[in-house]
Amino acid sequence: MEALFTSAALVALAEMGDKTQLLAMLLATRFRRPAPIILGILVATLANHFLAALLGHSIAGMLDQPWFRYAIAASFVAMAAWTLIPDRLDADEPIRAPSRAGVFATTLIAFFLVEMGDKTQVATIALGARFDNVFAVTAGTTLGMMIANVPAVVFGEALAKTVPMRALQVGAALLFLALGLWMIADLQGWIG
Template identity: 50%
Template sequence: MDSFLVPTAIVALAEIGDKTQLLALVLAARFRKPWPIIAGIVAATLANHAAAGAVGAWVGSIFSDAVLHWILAASFAATALWTLVPDKLDDEETTTARKFGPFVTTLIAFFLAEIGDKTQIATVMLAAQYPELWLVIIGTTVGMLIANVPVVLAGNFAAEKLPLTLIRRLAASAFFILAIVAGYKALCA
């Protein structure tokens, strides 16, 4: 169950205040059709995180346990620091809205916005660490939904009322804890 629960919690926390959450807010305000937006988030996240998970599983298979744990420790520590930096949404990511409806716009925008994003990097790292790849992918996708569905459903209210600084600090703390665990495992391997 750790292969599902840890990725879910990590991504849910890391996603709060992330650019894709801001994108969800913009799409919700623009289209006012939550279900196609939510469906687009699910499809884009599954596709993006499946690719990231495959990379993570491959990386996990080519390195020794000790080397992999040191890589994971450094990656988790770097992601923890990155999580503390608030994201800003680029206007270019929503230009497809003029051409397509809410589902296709969300699918394209979310998939592109997730490329190189901290939650995608976290998916790579988690897939390298946990043996059940499909549970990691489902977990990271559920984490994205936990963070983004309320924003889509509640619109501006949810984004303005959340203590984003506290949530970023909690997410960073979770990544630091994972870095410490990975470093400990590297020492023991």
């Protein structure tokens, strides 16, 4: 349960103001069809985050040395700093649905590709390395993505104007920092 809840909380907060959340808002205002957009986000996130969590878990299993655990802890601290940097989508590149693909396929492909190397994917790799449960991490990070992106799809522009994104980014950064420092303290034996 710790893997599920930690993953969901970290990713939900890290996603605030992230480029995939901006993409969700853009798709919602462009296509005005929330159901296929939300389904596309769900499927893309499940696929992307399962692979990321599996990668993290595989690396952790092969490299169960103290230096690797410190690297994972440091990655959480680095994620704290990275979370404070807001993302932007290029307005020059409009999203258009290919005539045969439709809204679902456009969302699925766009989200899967935009998520590559994104903060939340990197966080999922680190969470997969930290926890010994790929499915709980995948479920948690996917839940976090949906918590952040479903309102972005449903409420779009109104949400962007009312939610203090900077406060959410700072909250996410503090969670990443706390997790990284907790891992370092645990490795040092400071936590019983």
